[in-house]
Amino acid sequence: xxxxxVAINKDLCKKCAICVHFCPKxxxxxxxxxxxxxxxxxxxxxxxxxxxxxxxxxxxxETELDD
Amino acid sequence: MPSDDYKxxxxxxxxxxxWCPGCGNGVALKALALAFAELEMPPDxxxxxxxxxxxxxxxDYVRCHRFHGTHGRTLAFVTGIKLVRPExxxxxxxxxxxxxxxxxxxxxxxxxxxVDIVTIVINNYNYGMTGGQFSxxxxxxxxxxxxxxxxxxxxxxxxKLADLAGANYVFxxxxxxxxxxxxxxxxxxxxxxxxxxxxxxxxxxxxxxxNKIGNIIKQLEWLKDKxxxxxxxxxxxxxxxxxxxxxxxxxxxxxxxxxxxxxRSRG
Amino acid sequence: MTxxxxxxxxxxxxxxxxxxxxxxxxxxxxxxxxxxxELCSELMPVYNGNFIQMEDEIASIAAVxxxxxxxxxxFTATSGPGxxxxxxxxxxxxxxxxxxxxxxxxxxxxxxxxATKFSQSDVMAVRWGSPGDHSLIVLAPSSVQDSYDLTVEAxxxxxxxxxxxxxxxxxxxxxxxxxxxxREPGELNLYQREKPSGPVNGYLPYxxxxxxxxxxxxxxxxxxxxVTGLVHQESGYSSDNSQIAEELVQRLARKIDNYQExxxxxxxxxxxxxxxxxxxFGISARASLEAVNTxxxxxxxxxxxxxxxxxxxxxxxxxELCSGAKKILVxxxxxxxxxxxxxSCGFPPEKLRGxxxxxxxxxxxxxxLLALKEENS
Numbered sequence: 001x002x003x004x005x006v007a008i009n010k011d012l013c014k015k016c017a018i019c020v021h022f023c024p025k026x027x028x029x030x031x032x033x034x035x036x037x038x039x040x041x042x043x044x045x046x047x048x049x050x051x052x053x054x055x056x057x058x059x060x061x062e063t064e065l066d067d
Numbered sequence: 068m069p070s071d072d073y074k075x076x077x078x079x080x081x082x083x084x085x086w087c088p089g090c091g092n093g094v095a096l097k098a099l100a101l102a103f104a105e106l107e108m109p110p111d112x113x114x115x116x117x118x119x120x121x122x123x124x125x126x127d128y129v130r131c132h133r134f135h136g137t138h139g140r141t142l143a144f145v146t147g148i149k150l151v152r153p154e155x156x157x158x159x160x161x162x163x164x165x166x167x168x169x170x171x172x173x174x175x176x177x178x179x180x181x182v183d184i185v186t187i188v189i190n191n192y193n194y195g196m197t198g199g200q201f202s203x204x205x206x207x208x209x210x211x212x213x214x215x216x217x218x219x220x221x222x223x224x225x226x227k228l229a230d231l232a233g234a235n236y237v238f239x240x241x242x243x244x245x246x247x248x249x250x251x252x253x254x255x256x257x258x259x260x261x262x263x264x265x266x267x268x269x270x271x272x273x274x275x276x277x278n279k280i281g282n283i284i285k286q287l288e289w290l291k292d293k294x295x296x297x298x299x300x301x302x303x304x305x306x307x308x309x310x311x312x313x314x315x316x317x318x319x320x321x322x323x324x325x326x327x328x329x330x331r332s333r334g
Numbered sequence: 335m336t337x338x339x340x341x342x343x344x345x346x347x348x349x350x351x352x353x354x355x356x357x358x359x360x361x362x363x364x365x366x367x368x369x370x371x372e373l374c375s376e377l378m379p380v381y382n383g384n385f386i387q388m389e390d391e392i393a394s395i396a397a398v399x400x401x402x403x404x405x406x407x408x409f410t411a412t413s414g415p416g417x418x419x420x421x422x423x424x425x426x427x428x429x430x431x432x433x434x435x436x437x438x439x440x441x442x443x444x445x446x447x448x449a450t451k452f453s454q455s456d457v458m459a460v461r462w463g464s465p466g467d468h469s470l471i472v473l474a475p476s477s478v479q480d481s482y483d484l485t486v487e488a489x490x491x492x493x494x495x496x497x498x499x500x501x502x503x504x505x506x507x508x509x510x511x512x513x514x515x516x517r518e519p520g521e522l523n524l525y526q527r528e529k530p531s532g533p534v535n536g537y538l539p540y541x542x543x544x545x546x547x548x549x550x551x552x553x554x555x556x557x558x559x560x561v562t563g564l565v566h567q568e569s570g571y572s573s574d575n576s577q578i579a580e581e582l583v584q585r586l587a588r589k590i591d592n593y594q595e596x597x598x599x600x601x602x603x604x605x606x607x608x609x610x611x612x613x614x615f616g617i618s619a620r621a622s623l624e625a626v627n628t629x630x631x632x633x634x635x636x637x638x639x640x641x642x643x644x645x646x647x648x649x650x651x652x653x654e655l656c657s658g659a660k661k662i663l664v665x666x667x668x669x670x671x672x673x674x675x676x677x678s679c680g681f682p683p684e685k686l687r688g689x690x691x692x693x694x695x696x697x698x699x700x701x702x703l704l705a706l707k708e709e710n711s
Contacts (some may be wrong), residue, residue, distance in 0.1 A: 047163040052246065053242075055091065056093055110558060132559050133570065134400075134562075143393035146386065147358065148553055149400075151405065212539035243399040
């Protein structure tokens, strides 16, 4: 099982919400300002699809193997 | 691979980009930078050349050699670069209008000469920078700012065209299919000769709005549903094919490239 | 060593380019420049250079610019209709500061005109064919020897100033065969473009200026190069800042216009401080000189100015050498394109007489002679 950490850079995010809608595990919700909010990090499998699909380099996913 | 390696190819300090929210250009740029990183391409032997238009600005966010010429002519400029500096890995990233309208002749001849260039065409079905006019690649009957009652002209399949002209490698994918996109850009970078990777991309600001496709999410879902693997597509009946587009690898061969041709007679 | 050969103007340009170090030619066949394309197809492989016949003139000059950015001395050759197509990327080369040489063998125009016939009517087209404020260099040879010498000079100037340089030949000069002294590379002063030597990190392609000219690397070199036709910062990244735009566009002009003493100066023949001065260029200067020599041998006091640099127009020299003249005859095979430049130098139109020809034939010495005699009577 992988552990992952997701970081969002609001300076770069343009609130397109692609990460929110295409996350297979529904890790994200949208906050009151329209930015993605990491609501269920425990569900993240570290697939990095959100990172790959983010058009604005606003999202990073770090994964590490759980011992 | 450390996950940050791709950043050595991206001018992170120049972000955010000029592109609209949801635009595919940034997604393609990231896939390209990841492919560069996985192949450990030296930035001083890597060239990103762009056409004119929204996708032409991709080069404003890279850290390798960068060329940004005149509208449609990128492949002709890079043909000259590649003849004198064959050791450079050259990527020409063009928009659909740049490549298939004003640059069509250079595109066909570069494929015919099999110039050692990876050509990535970001096809968002319209001219975004000028406000959403149709391009030769916009499908028949679609609404754009210069075809308010439907595009009257047929479109053209640049993948088949590149294959026919003599390209060594041809692949079509979409911005939705990100993993595949990165992997096949990487495969194209490993080839000699002319490669074409066509990436069908959303234009949330113009194309999607004119054609009532909906927001960027709907547009990506449309790409996901409409573009099916070429093997599946080929099995379909003709009537069924009309509702879909194919994606996948059309061509993969190893014909001599232009540089080899020009050196052949020199001994 | 120096070899003597009987060559056409087109051949002389080609040998000169090779001896000046040109190792890349891209072109498209067009009368009356085709022989340059053909000879390059033979010579470039011999000299381990590159020859490529492109799909049109737009692509030809594009490939030349690309090759130059890769570090090669590169050139192309064309004529009016091809020049029209090249104009787009000549402007790009001026903006992005890419050294390249274009040999424009003028033919009769406008449009397709008469492909095989002569004219000198591209004077303004070579200068202003491309939109936007920019400067470039145009040289006009008057003999086959001059075609050789000025082609070498064209390469030197393009490397020195990082600008397109156009050699303004013509259909007559291109095909006339004359004796040429060919100085080989060892005897030619060849300018090698300056390359960056500082640290690789933080290198700015347009950041280090030497005499207003940027010290730029080549594609594939360790100093990362960024080139665009958009207004750009010192980094080579694009910008739409109005101050950056103004500084850039003004420097593009200044880098050439302020160094005109480095460009080939006009030749002056005949009597100094003459009442009658003939101004001409290219092959028409030959007829003019013969006419001036004839009238001077008959006791006239005529002088003759042969322009060798056409653009930037050598205003200072022309004013200096012609200011005392009562009448200036401007001899050119067009409707008066150089004459217009003399007007802009401040010479009153009534002091200027155009000796023009627009029938696709060269101007003869007797035609100039007639005009000189009319003015003297």
